[in-house]
Amino acid sequence: MLTQTSKKVLISGASIAGPTLAYWLAHYGFSVTIVERAPALRLGGQNIDVNGPAQLVARKMGIEDAIRAANTGELGLQFIGQKGQVAAAFPKENSFSGTQELEIIRGDLVSILYERTKQHVTYWFGDSITSLEQQPDLVNVTFASGKTDAFQLVIAADGVRSRTRQLVFGEEPRFEYLGLYTAYLTIPRLQTDNDWWRWYTAVDRRIVMLRPDKQGMMRASVAFIADEQAYEKLSGTEQKRVLKEKLAGAGWETERIVKALDEVSEVYFDKVGQVKAPRWFDGRVGMIGDAAYCPTPLTGKGTTLAMVGAYLLAGELASHPDHQAAFVAYEQRMRPYVEEVQKLPPGVPWLVYPKTALGVSVLNTLAGTFASQPIQRLVRLFSPDKSSHADQEDGIVLPDYR
Structure with a gap:
């Protein structure tokens, strides 16, 4: 392994990809600084998964146990019907539930990464x-x-x-809009809440979700189909107004979320899409994570790409005396994996955003049928248990650079 003590690296962004990259670069002897626009760590956000190769990276970093301790406790996925009933339930052991072994709130992972790196990495907030x-x-x-x-x-x-x-690549990376806007906020937990990820589909192409966290609150999200330019560059007050309009008459827990909008100070509101860049590096400047190859939350792989990309980039930089050769080697390893992750099934997301009450009913009926015991017994015959491959490399090789 080469000694890199003379190399100073600046990383912009203290979320997940940045601190993970900083950890490994510092591990290999680089002098690393992270600059973050916010005055402190951004500890908000929704549920994320640390699974597959990301779990292997976490294990190599010695933070797997900390992530497990911060697990949200989510039991699995429930589809909620139009009358508030459970239309289908997929326990977390089920490969179709979406709930992973290491399910954690984004801000909790950010905090864990900061604690793991702050002694060896300089942070400028x-x-x-x-x-x-x-x-x-x-x-x-x-x-x-x-x-x-x-x-x-x-x-x-x-x-x-x-x-x-933007300073280096300009408009070259392409943002592919997927037809959705989404919003996240944290709301108080009620006695009627449970520890399931609850998914409610409303008419007019709207979805509302509630998920538990480790702090005794609930993480609410709202998503809806809209034209790309419909809600760009809105103020926080305007975003809340739009959300209230979209939730009007939607049913289930939506009135509760509308009331919470008047009380919360922070709401994440943005359009959903993928970042596709023909190149990730220019001279001595590069990009990783969502800045380079955001796959969208629809894939459930954003954290995976961030952590795996950081691990591989640091390893290649430590293995090559020339940064250009390292960038080439990194991209050869990472780009095929990114392109595979970014592939979405035909009809996504439109298929799960029906417009009519009949469409919603059909969707919930199909979910209930699929979740039924006879169908699940058949599925288990051909699908390995989720826990049996939770930490496999899942389509990409993670070399041991030491």
């Missing part, structure tokens, strides 16, 4: 990159605070709307 000037042997960086510094490498890990990416 409340600042961001405003300009990058590449030289043959370094990158001169100017920050919003007025600070300047030079680094051998700069990596954007600051999400779908990465401003760092």
Whole structure:
């Protein structure tokens, strides 16, 4: 293994991909700084899965037990019918439930990664990159605070709307809109709540979900079909108004969510799509995670791509004396996996967003039939138990760079 103590690396973004990359780079001897626009860690967010190869990365980092301890306790997936009844139930052991062995709130994973890296990685909060000037042997960086510094490498890990990416790649990465807007918020838990992921489909192409967390609250999400430009660049107040309009008359727990909108300060509201970039690197600047290849929450693989990509990039940079050779080797390993993950089944998401009451009824009936014991016994004959392959590499090889 090469010694990299002289190489300074700047990472933009302190969510999941950034700190994971920082951990491995520091492990290999790089001097690593993370700059984060927010004044502190962003600890909000919804349920995410640390499964497949991401679980292997977590194990190699020594954080698997911490993630397991922060598990949400989710029991599985329930489809809720139009009268509030359980139309179908898939326990978490079922491969179709969507609930994984390591189910955790995004903010909890961010906190775990920060605790694991803060002794060996420098964090700059409340600042961001405003300009990058590449030289043959370094990158001169100017920050919003007025600070300047030079680094051998700069990596954007600051999400779908990465401003760092914009500085280098411009409009080159393509955002493919999938027809959906979604919103997330945290609401108080009631005695009537349970520990299932509850999925409610309403008419007019609307879906509402409630999921438990570890803090005694509920994570609510709302998704609906809309034109791409319909709700861009809205203020927080306007976003709440749109959500109230979309939830009007939807039934089930929607009135509760409408009331909560007046009380919560933070609501995530954005359109859903995939980031597809013809290249991930330019000179000494690159990008990983959602900034480079967001697969959308529809795949359930965003955390997997973030952690696996970070592990592989750090390993290739440590294994090659030349960063360009490392970038090439990384992309050869990672791009086929990204392209496979980003493939969506035909008709997604439209098939699960029916417009009419009849369409909703048909969808719930199909879910109930599929969840029935005779069908599930048949499925188990041809499908391995979820727990038997939860930590397999799942289509990509994770070399042991040591």
